[in-house]
Amino acid sequence: MRQVYSSFAEKVCFIDIKHTHIHAFGHLILPLQGTLNLQASQRSIIVDQQHILLLPPACEHSYYAKERNEFLVFFIPHTMFSHNGVDEVKHLEFDERWRALRFLMLSECQNKQTNTTAMNQLLYYSFQLIQQNHKYPSIRYLHENYHTGISLEMLASLEHYHVGYYSQWFQKKMGVSVQIYLQKLRIEEAKRLLRETNYTILEIAQEVGYEHQASLTRIFKQVEGITPSVYRSNPINK
Template sequence: MQSITCEKRSYSREFHSHQHEFGQFLFPLQGSLDIQTKWQEIKLDPEYCFFLPQGVDHNYRSMDRNEFLVLDIPTAYLPEESSSMYIQLDQQWSSIRYLLLEEAENQGNASSLADLTRYVASKLQIAKPPSIDYIHRHFKESIRLETLAQIEHYHPAYYSAWFKKKTGRSPKAYISDLRLKEAKHLLKSTSWSMSVISGELGFENSSSFTRWFNRCEGVAPQKYRILKNG
């Protein structure tokens, strides 16, 4: 497919299966859509949007009255490697949906739709997946891999591979890096004791925090504080 398609579509109750040689963005307007891929099972509702990359086999159906805004994106607009993405419809993505709706309803000139599609594709590359956003909000707590996989609607066996492809690190290493960054900040900017800092970062006690920090940084947290604060 060389041209961009932006239109409203509805889906039937029977499961259909196919793949396409283009990327597809789905914005629910009414109802929900069940989508199954090899690694994901999603019930897409109007609180989220979903990007499906080219060449992915998927089954889909809708069990209720439904209407979706669909943007079919030629591969020329997309990065060489892209993965499916389940995105919460925040203010920014709601605004994008509104602009695409205007294009779908008015069938304006092709260049404005092309410009908007390029913008959507660029946002797709920097969008933070829901599970990574969850990590940034909860990294001080204990986070189970199964919880993160469930947020993305991935099977746990596949989630770690998807996460490493997305970030270059394992979930465990990514969370540890966030904790270490926060630990350094607290050691440099506060006079809190080791027990208070360890509790703030979710460690059971100051001994486990000290061992972890020493293993990560090669120096005890007390000495790090002295070195950094002179």
């Protein structure tokens, strides 16, 4: 297995023949042109002009590209991952911060006097950016759309996972199932509306995603141990 002991970057063009491998170092892949198709950790991922990808060490992956392409690929030793606490695939939006960082990275790569220290500083900043701003799309979607009908298939697609694997992944990340997590989001909002508004129980039920008042009452009692009406009438919640 090939080893990488210090970080470096190359411009890489991928071919249309699917290739699968695993290595002891990691990659940070930034788009320059075209689209890269990749499968890793039960996910089907596209790296294009709107996305970047961080692959941790020892992550088996398959990749190919069907069109003309070019990517800035960093080869990162495993020690840098362990020092920064990153141990899973990160598929992130390529926003303005990453565009600015890519400009600096390209400048450093094209500098004939570039050095490992300068490259590592840019990579360390990349890790900080990933840790500070990465939000799992499906969890963000749940928080923003808990009041609507949400399918497991749709949530899994946001993370590029198969449905069966997504359920396991969510349970591991959040400590509860998707259904329980969604119920808690809805009940917390229902409690807020009970405290802060004069909406009827039916209106609150429909506001948080339940068609019928009975559905909210049943689940509210399961979670809180009392009905919404009793919760609202308790002076401590006024």
